[in-house]
Amino acid sequence: MTDTKEITEEYLEFPDGRVHLLRGGTGEPVLFLHAAGGAGQWLEFHELLARRFEVFAPDHPGFGGSDELPEVEAMDDLVYHYLDVIDRLGLDRPHVVGASFGGWIAAELAVAAPHAIGSLVLLSAAGLRLPDHPVTDIFFLTPPQLADALHHDPAKAAAFLPAEPDIEMALAAYRDMTALARFSWNPFLCDPKLERRLRRVTAPTLVVWPDDDKVIPIAHGHRYAERIPGARFAVVPDCGHAMYFERPAAFGEITTDFLAGVTR
Amino acid sequence: MKFVFFHLMPYPYLPDDFDEAYSSPSLTFPNKHFDREIGNKLYHRYLDELEHAETVGFDGLAVNEHHQSAYGLMPSPNLMAAALARRTERAQIMVLGNAIGIRGNPLRVAEEIAMLDHLTDGRIVSGFVRGIGWEYFAHSVNPTRSRARFNEAHDLIIKAWTSDEMFQWTSPNYEYRYVNLWPRPLQQPHPPIYIPGAGSSETFQFVAEHGYTLMSVYAPSRVIQRWFDGYRQVVAELGHPPDPSKIAFSVPIYVAPTDEQAHREAEPQLGWLFRKGLKQGPEIVFPPGYMSPASLRGVLSSGAKPFAELSYEELLTHGYAVVGSPDTVVNRLGELQNTLGFGQLIGLFAIGGMSHAQVVASTELFAAEVMPALKALGTTR
Numbered sequence: 001m002t003d004t005k006e007i008t009e010e011y012l013e014f015p016d017g018r019v020h021l022l023r024g025g026t027g028e029p030v031l032f033l034h035a036a037g038g039a040g041q042w043l044e045f046h047e048l049l050a051r052r053f054e055v056f057a058p059d060h061p062g063f064g065g066s067d068e069l070p071e072v073e074a075m076d077d078l079v080y081h082y083l084d085v086i087d088r089l090g091l092d093r094p095h096v097v098g099a100s101f102g103g104w105i106a107a108e109l110a111v112a113a114p115h116a117i118g119s120l121v122l123l124s125a126a127g128l129r130l131p132d133h134p135v136t137d138i139f140f141l142t143p144p145q146l147a148d149a150l151h152h153d154p155a156k157a158a159a160f161l162p163a164e165p166d167i168e169m170a171l172a173a174y175r176d177m178t179a180l181a182r183f184s185w186n187p188f189l190c191d192p193k194l195e196r197r198l199r200r201v202t203a204p205t206l207v208v209w210p211d212d213d214k215v216i217p218i219a220h221g222h223r224y225a226e227r228i229p230g231a232r233f234a235v236v237p238d239c240g241h242a243m244y245f246e247r248p249a250a251f252g253e254i255t256t257d258f259l260a261g262v263t264r
Numbered sequence: 265m266k267f268v269f270f271h272l273m274p275y276p277y278l279p280d281d282f283d284e285a286y287s288s289p290s291l292t293f294p295n296k297h298f299d300r301e302i303g304n305k306l307y308h309r310y311l312d313e314l315e316h317a318e319t320v321g322f323d324g325l326a327v328n329e330h331h332q333s334a335y336g337l338m339p340s341p342n343l344m345a346a347a348l349a350r351r352t353e354r355a356q357i358m359v360l361g362n363a364i365g366i367r368g369n370p371l372r373v374a375e376e377i378a379m380l381d382h383l384t385d386g387r388i389v390s391g392f393v394r395g396i397g398w399e400y401f402a403h404s405v406n407p408t409r410s411r412a413r414f415n416e417a418h419d420l421i422i423k424a425w426t427s428d429e430m431f432q433w434t435s436p437n438y439e440y441r442y443v444n445l446w447p448r449p450l451q452q453p454h455p456p457i458y459i460p461g462a463g464s465s466e467t468f469q470f471v472a473e474h475g476y477t478l479m480s481v482y483a484p485s486r487v488i489q490r491w492f493d494g495y496r497q498v499v500a501e502l503g504h505p506p507d508p509s510k511i512a513f514s515v516p517i518y519v520a521p522t523d524e525q526a527h528r529e530a531e532p533q534l535g536w537l538f539r540k541g542l543k544q545g546p547e548i549v550f551p552p553g554y555m556s557p558a559s560l561r562g563v564l565s566s567g568a569k570p571f572a573e574l575s576y577e578e579l580l581t582h583g584y585a586v587v588g589s590p591d592t593v594v595n596r597l598g599e600l601q602n603t604l605g606f607g608q609l610i611g612l613f614a615i616g617g618m619s620h621a622q623v624v625a626s627t628e629l630f631a632a633e634v635m636p637a638l639k640a641l642g643t644t645r
Contacts, residue, residue, distance in 0.1 A: 181552035
């Protein structure tokens, strides 16, 4: 983390609760949609994007510092929710960058409202159902197993686990996983209809995958790139599904370079 | 005191490398370890043990539901109840319970229990449970909807049993345009309801308001005391008279002629139950959303040992199990009854890999020498 003085923390009020949002940088707007983990965190990756763009990083309903919004209980609700967020923030066709679960939301958003977004970056996005390339059941893993599944580098995996058992951390993690399960237990981390709808995407799209993704197989990346008209595809070497936790500079550079070249 | 013989129907023949090689006998323990011939004989043996319990004087015969597990071989407890229905005459047949949280179609439960009520001539008891965490994996049901599904299914089943008119049912998880139960249950307004499970104040409220029976599950007696006291407090606040018969204590019991023999024979089998049968990590017991934040906080901060870490002595002194000669068991259960105030005792007599002869002998000794001594307890508190 390099420069935090320009980050603001704010809340968006909704009828049933509020949504936590971090904002930083100046430039064209980037809406960043976080993964199952990482809600409420402003990381090196965010900071790299914020050198060139204005980054908006909300926590999904029920994650991190956001309330659980009872009316947001499925992916279609999340899509409407983010259309509301874009309107509420007054963003004009923002770049949308989504990672893993957030990548799935980003893809659904690009399908549902192609003209509402300026460009699309999918970082190891969930959302597709490829029976020959199943997504790892992260709900079933013990914390050490999850750490191993998320990382390429065993040292990073070891650092992922808390040194001491911490009830508050465990409760916060359970809350995030509960929010994730609400949207994705079954069908598991996918919308079976998404793949055939991807042809609707009009935004310039980049699909990025870590080469050692043990959670969402890289076949999902290839499929996204095949189905989204004109999509580009890039691979980050020596990296696991934790992506910008494991190699923030590489993900920051690839994403920034692509967004900088997009004419909105 | 009402006495119930409860069978879990375990499959105790685990491979020698079970402890090292498998994280649990549930959910993912490979079914290649189910030996067809052995399993076939077990079902008949276990049903024989339930039927035998009626002949020696038990008031109830109980079965339960578990899925994809060597811990218990009853994915459908209603089938077991049906198998017992016409082979028994007097005892209540108790399904403790149907896991209505994971049922795709809870109306089916209403139908089956209504049929069982007729097959048993009004002896069926209907328990309802949410289902254990791992069963939400096994049957692909979203655990974040567990409580809502349980509550909606319960309300639907009760209405289906008691309504004399066809009705339409709409709730967040279930929609039926035509509910019109044939047959109606025999018992009126419906079979007795048991709610097995741990104690949250919401559960006490639910059980007390409906006049159901609260049933404990594996826990130290100091925790069970907290549950039962909490339940009695809610009953009192509602202005209902105290009724010990609505409080059921369930516990593994082994009786042998002497303390020495009882401990020698029970120790390995209780070891099987708590260290192998109940071996299960939090990731499969508490899938996301299955626990409320308050309940999870309670579990995490209770400092309670996992089952597998309890010594045999701790299992006995903390009240997880009762073992001994008839005199010892009478004294210990009397002591627990005095503390906990239950009016029903639900005993697990077939523990782990106990032989049929051991189960039968323990059951008979219990019926002959323990039951009479406890019979008068639990009628007032």
